[in-house]
Structure formats: structure tokens, C-alpha cells
Amino acid sequence: MMIFFLQLSVLFLMIIIFNSFITNIESDQGISLTPVLNGFASVDVQDQSGLISKYINPSVINVIPSNFSTSLNNIALGKTTGFLYVPGNAAEKIRTGQSIDMIVYLDSSDPKSSVVRDEVNSTAKVISQSYSNSLSASATPQNTTIPTINQVSTGEPLPLQIIKKVMLVILLFLPLLLFGNIIIDSVVGEKERKTAEILIAMPLSQAQIIIGKSMAVALTISLQVFMWLIILLIAGFNINNPLFVFIFIFLTSIPIIGITTVVAAYSKNYKEAGIGLSIVYIGIVGFLIVPVLFYISRKSFLSNISPMTIVMRLFSGESISLPDYALALICILVVSIISYWIAIKLFERDDIIFGPRPGILRLIFDLITFKKF
Amino acid sequence: MDSNEVMIKIESLTKSFGRIKALDNLNLEIKRGELLGIIGPNGAGKTTAIRMACCILKPDFGDIIINGYSIHYDPIKIKSMIGYLPEEPNLYERFKAKDLLKYFAELYGVPNKDIDGRIDELLELVGMTERRDDRINTFSKGLRQRISVARALIHDPDIIILDEPTMGLDPATANSIRTFIMKMKGKKTMILCTHYMEEADSLCDRVAILNKGRIIDVGTPRYLKSKIHGDVILKVKIQKSVDLVNFQKKIMQFSSVGAVDFVDGEFLISLKHRNEISDIVDLFNNEIISINTKEPTLEDVFINTVR
Ligand SMILES: Nc1ncnc2c1ncn2[C@@H]1O[C@H](COP(=O)(O)OP(=O)(O)OP(=O)(O)O)[C@@H](O)[C@H]1O
Numbered sequence: 001m002m003i004f005f006l007q008l009s010v011l012f013l014m015i016i017i018f019n020s021f022i023t024n025i026e027s028d029q030g031i032s033l034t035p036v037l038n039g040f041a042s043v044d045v046q047d048q049s050g051l052i053s054k055y056i057n058p059s060v061i062n063v064i065p066s067n068f069s070t071s072l073n074n075i076a077l078g079k080t081t082g083f084l085y086v087p088g089n090a091a092e093k094i095r096t097g098q099s100i101d102m103i104v105y106l107d108s109s110d111p112k113s114s115v116v117r118d119e120v121n122s123t124a125k126v127i128s129q130s131y132s133n134s135l136s137a138s139a140t141p142q143n144t145t146i147p148t149i150n151q152v153s154t155g156e157p158l159p160l161q162i163i164k165k166v167m168l169v170i171l172l173f174l175p176l177l178l179f180g181n182i183i184i185d186s187v188v189g190e191k192e193r194k195t196a197e198i199l200i201a202m203p204l205s206q207a208q209i210i211i212g213k214s215m216a217v218a219l220t221i222s223l224q225v226f227m228w229l230i231i232l233l234i235a236g237f238n239i240n241n242p243l244f245v246f247i248f249i250f251l252t253s254i255p256i257i258g259i260t261t262v263v264a265a266y267s268k269n270y271k272e273a274g275i276g277l278s279i280v281y282i283g284i285v286g287f288l289i290v291p292v293l294f295y296i297s298r299k300s301f302l303s304n305i306s307p308m309t310i311v312m313r314l315f316s317g318e319s320i321s322l323p324d325y326a327l328a329l330i331c332i333l334v335v336s337i338i339s340y341w342i343a344i345k346l347f348e349r350d351d352i353i354f355g356p357r358p359g360i361l362r363l364i365f366d367l368i369t370f371k372k373f
Numbered sequence: 374m375d376s377n378e379v380m381i382k383i384e385s386l387t388k389s390f391g392r393i394k395a396l397d398n399l400n401l402e403i404k405r406g407e408l409l410g411i412i413g414p415n416g417a418g419k420t421t422a423i424r425m426a427c428c429i430l431k432p433d434f435g436d437i438i439i440n441g442y443s444i445h446y447d448p449i450k451i452k453s454m455i456g457y458l459p460e461e462p463n464l465y466e467r468f469k470a471k472d473l474l475k476y477f478a479e480l481y482g483v484p485n486k487d488i489d490g491r492i493d494e495l496l497e498l499v500g501m502t503e504r505r506d507d508r509i510n511t512f513s514k515g516l517r518q519r520i521s522v523a524r525a526l527i528h529d530p531d532i533i534i535l536d537e538p539t540m541g542l543d544p545a546t547a548n549s550i551r552t553f554i555m556k557m558k559g560k561k562t563m564i565l566c567t568h569y570m571e572e573a574d575s576l577c578d579r580v581a582i583l584n585k586g587r588i589i590d591v592g593t594p595r596y597l598k599s600k601i602h603g604d605v606i607l608k609v610k611i612q613k614s615v616d617l618v619n620f621q622k623k624i625m626q627f628s629s630v631g632a633v634d635f636v637d638g639e640f641l642i643s644l645k646h647r648n649e650i651s652d653i654v655d656l657f658n659n660e661i662i663s664i665n666t667k668e669p670t671l672e673d674v675f676i677n678t679v680r
């Protein structure tokens with residue numbers, strides 16, 4: 001029962017993270033309400049009339065005075081979200097009742113662009129509103145005009161594209177989180193069914209046992225991921241570089257199996273292992289997803305620490321630099337080495353397998369004093 | 374092959390589980406080809422000692438040297454020499470009997486060409502040939518025990534360690550296992566833990582009596598039996614009315630009497646020889662309900678030493 005609810009909470013956590021993210025991107029007015037999004041996006045603006053600086057909502061968008069060429073450069077570098085061009089004589093034109101053309105340049109692959117677009121649109125409405133008011137007040141019969149906006153953008157519409165991407169990347173990684181019970185069964189099961197004795201009496205080292213069991217699971221997972229990938233491809237998901245996507249997901253399964261094995265090696269029974277695993281998986285899911293979300297809002301190098309980010313970039317067809325790959329691979333390697341080492345050391349301790357089991361603090365103490373480890 | 378060669382040498386073996394001291398400075402030597410029995414009350418540390426010899430548990434202190442290898446440095450070498458039958462016959466439930474044996478044969482490194490022959494032979498030995506295609510989870514406790522015996526012997530080990538092999542078996546099956554142990558005797562070095570004293574008496578070359586983690590005594594069954602006060606035990610069942618203390622005093626005055634016990638309305642009198650039996654019986658007069666003599670058994674030794 002307990003396990004069930006814990007697992008449910010992992011799913012909930014995922015849904016909550018996902019949901020809050022999407023609502024933030026999608027909502028028309030809700031954005032300024034979320035404090036997290038303060039200065040969410042920035043826009044380079046070329047605007048001599050000062051119209052925009054006056055009316056744009058500063059709690060959402062930072063306005064940076066700029067010009068066309070530097071701004072396009074900044075967009076390409078991901079430093080800013082878009083460039084808004086307002087004609088120099090805009091204020092004059094509006095006052096005399098002529099229409100003006102504002103132009104927004106956006107990078108569609110940047111999820112924040114939708115926010116900027118919405119914000120600029122609403123600003124334009126505010127401007128037209130206030131001017132038509134002042135015009136009618138002066139009682140001059142003129143035709144009021146609303147500034148029109150030409151949007152220059154490329155690629156799929158956002159944020160649907162982001163939702164799809166995040167959803168797909170989570171779908172792709174799903175199999176990795178469904179295999180905990182196999183590992184638990186093959187390690188904790190030995191304790192529960194009291195077969196650990198004949199297992200350990202065999203002429204195998206504990207390292208061989210742990211690695212052997214993990215490899216069996218890794219093999220099953222790789223098969224599952226492979227089939228899963230094919231199903232998603234058939235279902236019409238757009239996945240670039242499927243081979244690399246597969247390899248990366250498979251590599252990610254190795255440290256996850258390692259961590260799961262640590263939990264299984266320490267647990268006395270299925271119940272404990274289930275609870276332990278649910279807690280650990282919250283951490284793993286967080287570690288995988290948070291950098292992805294981070295990457296979407298700010299293309300930082302560190303976001304590549306999560307293999308999920310790499311996979312998302314791979315299937316989106318982005319070109320990925322070597323250091324980005326290296327960061328993810330090093331992360332996988334380090335976590336793998338540490339987790340398997342701990343799992344093997346735990347399995348080598350008879351008190352952990354046959355009892356009386358030492359507490360976690362005791363183990364940490366033994367670890368730092370190199371006793372029995 | 375030197376028959377006096379020490380195969381297993383247990384040195385100062387000590388092990389605690391938390392506050393419980395399961396083994397306390399245990400020392401013992403077992404020669405090649407010898408069958409050593411270990412008896413002792415529940416919780417004496419028999420299983421613990423055996424598990425350490427199989428490199429399943431690690432001692433807090435001390436060592437076991439098996440065929441020249443230490444359990445600290447060469448556990449894998451040692452494990453491959455030992456066939457171990459655990460106390461509880463827990464097996465992988467989903468396997469079929471023959472697949473289970475095959476699985477273990479492979480893990481123990483039995484050459485592929487020998488596996489099938491070996492499995493047939495062992496199934497025959499434990500009388501499970503007809504059940505070879507049935508799953509373990511359909512077996513009764515005794516059948517599991519038989520498969521466990523076969524499993525323990527799958528790699529034809531030089532050393533066989535059996536922890537209560539006949540516990541919970543019907544007399545016929547228990548006997549077939551004893552017959553098997555008899556057959557192996559002399560060819561393999563064996564350790565046999567048991568609570569059946571006749572089993573230890575009839576099978577073992579030597580018996581070690583373990584209590585509270587220490588060896589109380591070790592020797593041939595004959596030697597151990599001779600040590601308890603004499604050769605004969607006189608059992609006299611008497612009427613309830615008699616003055617026990619007075620009787621006991623009188624009995625003790627005979628020179629042949631080693632010890633007197635009163636259990637369940639019966640005097641148990643250990644005698645060094647039979648010469649005074651009639652005089653002792655006369656003492657009870659017409660209070661006697663029944664009377665008989667018996668040779669001391671290992672059970673008497675057990676009850677006498679483990680108190
Ligand atoms: N894993 C364990 N955790 C805690 N205590 C243990 C453990 N294993 C054994 N003990 C304790 O060590 C002592 C010796 O146990 P052991 O199993 O060796 O006894 P035994 O002689 O085999 O008894 P039995 O005749 O009942 O099989 C007992 O007091 C037991 O409770």
C-alpha cells in the first residue's frame with residue numbers, strides 16, 4: 001500500500017513539474033503572476049519613440065535597447081529571446097492617425113519566444129487603446145488605428161512543440177524506471193527466499209554476482225527500450241538519430257540499475273526495497289528532468305549533465321558539441337562506478353545479507369574509517 | 374595420499390552477531406577422508422561454524438585453512454571444493470528439477486559434456502528420477518531436501534558439508550541418505566551436523582560436541598561414550614512413595630556407581646561395571662516397578678555434557 005502511494009507520488013511529481021511548466025508557457029496573462037518567471041525572457045528593442053519601454057510588462061520581459069544586427073547575433077547565441085523593431089517615428093505616426101508596423105524577430109526553437117510574442121501583442125493592444133482614448137478626447141475626427149505586428153518566425157509553432165518534446169523524452173525514459181522490481185526480485189528475492197546461502201556458496205565473487213545480475217537486467221532493458229523506440233517511431237513520433245537515442249538511453253540504464261542494486265542489496269525485504277526505491281527514484285527522475293526544463297529555458301552547458309537533455313537534443317536533430325556529450329557520459333560513468341562499487345561492497349558484508357544488519361550511519365562510519373570495506 | 378593429512382583446520386574461530394557470541398575461539402582439525410560429526414543444542418553455533426567454512430560468513434577473528442587455502446584469501450578456490458547442503462532446503466522455486474541441477478552445474482563449472490550424465494546419476498541417487506521434469510515449487514519438504522542433496526553434489530566436490538541432512542525426512546528417505554553418506558565415507562572429507570545421536574554414532578569417525586560456541590569435547594563416539602562415568606546404565610522405575618534422597622545416598626555408596634539421576638520416576642544409575650547390579654537392585658526391594666539396563670548412547674553423552 002505504502003509503496004503504491006509512493007510510486008504514485010513519483011508520477012504526481014512528474015505531472016506537477018510538467019504541468020506548471022506548460023501552463024506558464026501557454027497562459028496569456030498568467031505569466032506575470034508566477035514569481036519564478038520574473039525576467040523570464042529578454043527582448044532586444046530598437047525603439048527611438050520610447051513606446052515599448054513605457055508599456056511593456058517589466059515583470060516578464062527585460063527590455064534591452066539594441067539594434068538589428070547585434071540583436072540577431074544575440075538571438076543566435078541564445079542571449080536574448082527576440083528582437084522588436086519599432087519605427088523611429090512611431091509616436092508621431094500614431095498621433096497623426098497613421099498605422100505603424102512593428103516587427104518581431106523570434107527564434108522559434110526557443111520556447112520563450114511564445115511568451116515574447118504574446119507580450120508584444122498585448123503591449124501593442126495597450127498602446128492602441130491609450131492612443132485611441134487620447135484621440136477621442138481631442139475630438140479630432142480621425143480614424144483610429146491599431147499598430148499591426150508582423151511576426152517573423154521559423155519552424156513549428158510553440159509551445160506545442162516543447163510539450164511534445166518533453167513528453168517524448170519522458171516516454172523514452174519510462175522503461176528505465178519500470179525495471180526496479182526485476183532487480184529487487186533478483187537481489188532481495190535471494191534474501192527473502194533464503195537462497196542467498198546457496199548463491200554465495202558458489203565459487204563466484206560478489207562482484208561477479210552483482211555484475212551478472214545487473215547485466216541480465218540491462219539486457220532486458222535494452223530490448224525493451226529498443227522495442228519501445230520502434231513503437232514510438234511507428235506511432236509517428238519524430239525521432240532523429242534513433243540509434244544514438246537508443247545508445248544513450250541504454251547507457252543511462254546502467255547507473256540507474258547500479259543505484260537500484262544498492263537499494264536492493266541493503267534492503268531486508270521487498271517492502272523495504274519498494275519504499276527505498278520510490279524515494280531514490282524521485283531523486284533520479286528529478287535529476288533527469290530538471291536539467292531538461294532548465295535547458296529549455298536557458299541553454300546552459302550544465303544542463304547536459306542529464307542524459308535526458310542529450311537525448312532530447314538528439315531526437316530534435318540539434319547538433320551537439322563534444323563537451324556536451326562528454327559531460328553526460330562522465331556523469332553516467334561516475335554514478336555507475338560509485339553505485340556498483342557500493343553495491344558490491346554491501347553484498348560482500350555478511351551482516352547485510354544474513355543480519356543483524358547495521359544501520360546506514362554505521363555503514364557510513366565504516367566507509368570513512370575503511371573498516372570492513 | 375597421506376590419510377593423516379589435515380584437510381580442514383579451524384583456528385581460533387570467533388564470531389558474534391550483535392550481542393550474541395555464536396562462536397568463541399573454536400579450534401578443530403579434520404583429516405582428509407574423515408567424517409566428522411558436530412552435535413550440540415540449538416543455537417550452539419553449528420550452522421555458523423559450517424557457514425564460515427563455506428565462506429558464506431566471515432569470522433570476526435580466526436581462520437579456517439582448507440586444503441592449504443585460507444577462507445580470507447582464497448574463498449573462491451575453497452567454495453569450488455565444497456558441496457554444501459544448507460539447513461533449510463531453499464531452492465529457486467520456478468525451476469524444474471533437472472534445470473535447477475543444470476543451472477548449478479554450469480555455475481560450478483562442470484564440463485558441458487559431463488552435465489547430463491551427472492544429473493542422471495544424482496537424480497538416481499536421491500530417487501528423484503521420475504520427478505525430474507517437475508517444478509521445485511510442487512515438491513514437498515522431503516523431496517526438496519533430496520534435490521538439495523543432489524545440488525550440493527553436482528560438482529563432485531572433495532569436501533561435503535551437510536547441515537542436518539535428514540531433518541524432517543521420513544525414515545526410509547533418511548536411511549537412503551545415511552546409506553549414501555556411508556558410501557561416500559573415506560572417499561570424501563565430510564562434516565555432518567545432526568540432532569540425531571544414532572546417526573552421529575553410527576556414521577561418524579569422530580564427533581565434536583559444541584555448546585555455546587565452544588567445543589566441549591571431541592573424539593570417536595566410543596571414546597565419548599566411555600567418558601560418561603562407565604559402561605552401563607541401570608534404569609530402575611520405582612513407586613512414588615519412596616524417600617528419594619535417602620535412596621540416592623545409599624546408591625552412591627556402591628563403588629561401581631559413577632552418577633545417579635532421577636528422571637520421570639526412574640533412577641538412572643551409571644555403572645563402571647556390572648558386578649554390583651544385583652546388590653543395587655536388592656536395595657529397592659519391593660518398591661520396583663520395572664528394571665532394565667542399557668549401554669550408554671551418544672544421547673546420554675549429549676545430555677550429560679550439554680547441561
Ligand atoms: N544472522 C544472524 N543474526 C543474529 N543472530 C544469529 C544469526 N545467525 C545465527 N545467530 C545466532 O547465533 C547462534 C548460533 O546459531 P547457529 O545457527 O549457528 O546455531 P545451530 O547450532 O546451528 O543451532 P540449530 O541446532 O538450531 O540449527 C544462535 O544464538 C543464533 O541465534
Ligand SMILES: [Mg+2]
Nearest residue numbers: 419420421460
Ligand atoms: Mg543449525
